[in-house]
Amino acid sequence: MKHGWRWTGALLLVGALGWAGCGGDDGDTRQVGDPVVPETPVEDPQLPDAGTGEVDAGTQVPDAGTQVPDAGTGTDAGTGTPDAGTGTDAGTDAGVPETVQTYPLPSAPGWTFYNQDMGAPRYVYGISADQGGNVWVAGGEEGLFLIKKGSNTIQRFTMSDGLRPYGRMRDGVGGPPPGVPYLKVISVAGGPDGTVFVGYAGKPPKAGMPTCEDEWDQSENDKREPDASVYKSGDADKVTLKADGTLDVVHYDIHTGPTKVSREMRGREKLCTIYRIAYDPVKEVVWFGGNHGFAMGDAKFDGNVPSYCWDPRPWDIEVKPGEPKFKWEFECAGLYEHVHPAIAGPNDEVLSDRYYGIAITENHDVFFGGQIRSTRFRYGTNGDNYWRAQSQTEDEGYEWNRFDIWADKVPNFPKPEERVDDNVSGMAMAGNGSGDVWVSSFYYGLARLSADGTVQTKVMQDLVNYTPAKGATPAMAPTSSVATDPWDGSLWVGANWWGGITRLKGGSTVKYSGDVFGNVVTSVSSVSDIQFDRSAGKRRVLVAFEGVKVAKTGVVTPGLIGIYEGD
DSSP, X not given: OOOSOOOSSOSSOHHHHOOOOOOOBOSOOOOSOOOOOTTSOOSSOOOOSSOOOOXXXXXXXXXXXXXXXXXXXXXXXXOOSOOTTOSOSSSOBTTBOOEEXXXXXXXXXXXXXXXXXXXXXXXXXXXXXXXXXXXXEEOBTTOXXXXXXXXOOEEEEOGGGTOOOBOOOSSSSOOOOSSOOOOOEEEEEEOSTTEEEEEEOOOOOOTTSOOTTTHHHHHHHTTSOOOHHHHTBOOEEEEEEOTTSOEEEEEEOOOBOTTSSXXXXXXXXXXXXXXXXXXXXTTTEEEEEESSOXXXXXXXXXXXXXXXXXXXXXXXXXXXXXXXXXXXXXXXXXXEEEEOOOEEOTTSOEEOOOOOEEEEOTTSOEEEEOSSOEEEEOTTTTTTOHHHHHHHHHSTTOGGGSBOSSOXXXXXXXXXXXOOOOOEEEEEEOOTTOOOEEEEETTBEEEEEOTTSOEEEEEOTTSTTOBOOBTTBOOBBOXXXXXXXXXXXXXXXXXXSSSOEEEEETTEEEEESHHHHOHHHHHHOOEEEEEEOTTSSSOOEEEEEOOEEETTTTEEEOOEEEEEOOO
């Protein structure tokens, strides 16, 4: 089965493509505040500032060991602003004592709920089922949770069980980075029976220091040793439950090593926080949506790599005659990274961030939705050629494949005040062979796109948390998750704030709100994830209520796991 895992040799004619890579970090060029997304709970939800986002100028070189001329313009706009979702899940803020707000466990026909008293995590970031019907839950700093098929008992796994939210060092043996590791599980996607793909948040930096996205580049500009515990943090694991109840863990170190990218010859370390994951069992690949861009992993990757992957020598050393040159290949990471549908800002800086939307099409292309722009990554269309698909998202002449769903005030080089960031929170194929995709926004409700990305319709007023415009504040329907029901094609839509779930079915609307979940959880908690257990012989909807902590007051409203098996 062909799916592009040719680790050596050229996949494309490199000279014809001219990819150059991210380049160095020239400082914070975003100059705007980060938007409010579910991992950063706030007491009074509001529209973001003018937006955020950055990209690098160009991409990696597909031909192993081959450099290409510098292509693309702009600088890699790094930032010292923490990525949403990397804060702590517990404790106090600025000395404010923490108070946990409890509420009754909901009870409703067709629904089963799990709370902290039953072993669920305090904060529930994601939920998914593997092909055997086991339910996996992303529990933030508490780790990974499991409800085995046929059981109501919740198991918890942490770093002591083998979770590895950090990459490997080029120290000769591939050891862990120095410093204190950081665990925060924020996304899950079920794989084969007993296997789940797990996404982590990057480690929060010390005050005033760059984030995991920028630490590698900025440290070089500052002429200091980079903090490996930050730039090597996060990424993803493939976790398999063994027969004896222990875990087999394979880490995806989402980076590119030295000598592969012409503008980043010392290597690239940009993606670290993985917001969404999608598994394609036919192509045996796994897709990661993260900060800055997205990546593709080999779902069969076992973590066993050649020793040269950990070569500790400087990549630019003088090589003696007959001595092998420095070597790093993509097999060292088990993945290809990274891609983003970038646009340029007013100072020619390029903009991209936070890819929460992933939807796999029938032909195995993949829609990716980001904060600034979205794209159809034409992987299947190009015969599973990642590099050619990358070109058709990023290169000149493919502007049509960079979708502005909630349009900016100007089409090109928008100033901060001219931007209307899409803030995509999720994507789901519409089904029924239409090729359409539903897109949710953290602020603007829903949009339905055709197969080529054309906006067909938008939905806001039908959603459970629709709020009409008032004064200078536009209408909103903050939406944090979306999923298509495989049983009847209905659309399940999770509210970011103020509501619960809306189900759009056959022209009608069903709303699951305070009457089902209780007013406490629906008024403050994001429905952070909705997925379906496709192994079951009937409808089984998996719902994650994230929970929230209000930093100003210290009040914590714990999250909730919900499973629906009704009509």
